[in-house]
Amino acid sequence: MGEVPYRWDLVTPDQLGSLLGGTVAPDLWFLGELVECAGKVLARSGNGDLVFVGRSLDSMFDLLGGALDGTGGTRKLVRLPFSFQRAAIGAGRRWRRRPLTAGEVAHARHVLGTLGITPRSLARRDRPVTFVDVVNDGGTFGDLFGLLHDWIAEEREPWPVIRRKVRFAGVTVRRHTSPNTWRWQQHASWTGRLPARAVVNVSMPFPVWSYFGDHQTKLTRSYRPDQWVAEPPVDGVVAALLEATGNGPGPRRDERTRQALAEAAALVAYGRTREGRQSLARAIAGEPALSEPWLRTLVTDLNNRPVTDLNDRA
Secondary structure, rough: OOOOOOOOOOOOOOOOOOOOOOOOOOOOOHHHHHHHHHHHHHHHHOOEEEEEOOOOHHHHHHHHHHHOOOOOOOOOOOEEEEOOOOOEOOOOOOOEOOOOOOOHHHHHHHHHHOOOOOHHHHHOOOEEEEEEEEOOOOHHHHHHHHHHOOOOOOOOOHHHHHEEEEEEEEEEEOOOOEEEEEEHHHHHHHHHHHOHHEEEEEEEOOOHHHHHHHHHHOOOEOOOOHHHHOOOOOEEEEEEEEHOOOOOOOOOOHHHHHHHHHHHHHHHHHHHHHHHHHHHHHHHHHHOOHHHHHHHHHHHHHHHHOOOHHHHOO
């Protein structure tokens, strides 16, 4: 089966060697909006372990990875690198994505299992799993929900229990609100199978939303269903060519990727600073969930992080 694309661990970093050598200081022009959005995602997560779907919110994953490193609690942050983009079938107005093949479903379940997300574990866990992604029409979340729901039914695990353990946090484009505002979850039939508070949104301005979703250079290639089951190339020349063009499972090392790596590393570093953590805490202020002990404890941890490195001794 296709190998999951490799991404550097920047919180407990691998040896980056000279990869950052010669890169310029990244322009984190989006930082304020990212921190604001990340704080609200935390507050609206229901105290869940955060699972970042795809690549769009890798920057939020990096920022929170740095900020939550060393704080109290056992909250997990992981990446689920799936893209559900695939060919459409149908005609006229009935176009829809083709169903996932049996092999693709099996691989998706395998990857979810490596993250500790299975029907059995969902039924028995104390903390929810909160999936996070940028959202336009909710198609990715719908595919992921369908994948999980079918698996749960096959395993005959208790859906009334599991439905309280699964949450979705969509990062949407900020718009003027009114009774007629289009909200993706109101047009997705599957969201009605979950408690009302299990599907939440956090907005950000369009330029930032579009940068993360459409324009930002990512550290890994997109991982589509046809690549989930692709056999690795046997020929060494072909394998090397795939890596050089960014289509292999290994990390890319071209100049744009190295600069993107510098941006990601800078976000982790900012999250570790006193300023970064306290900015996150301020973003949480005013959220209704502050009435819950878990979030008050998290805010206290963010505000009172001890000085542990030179970056914090300003």
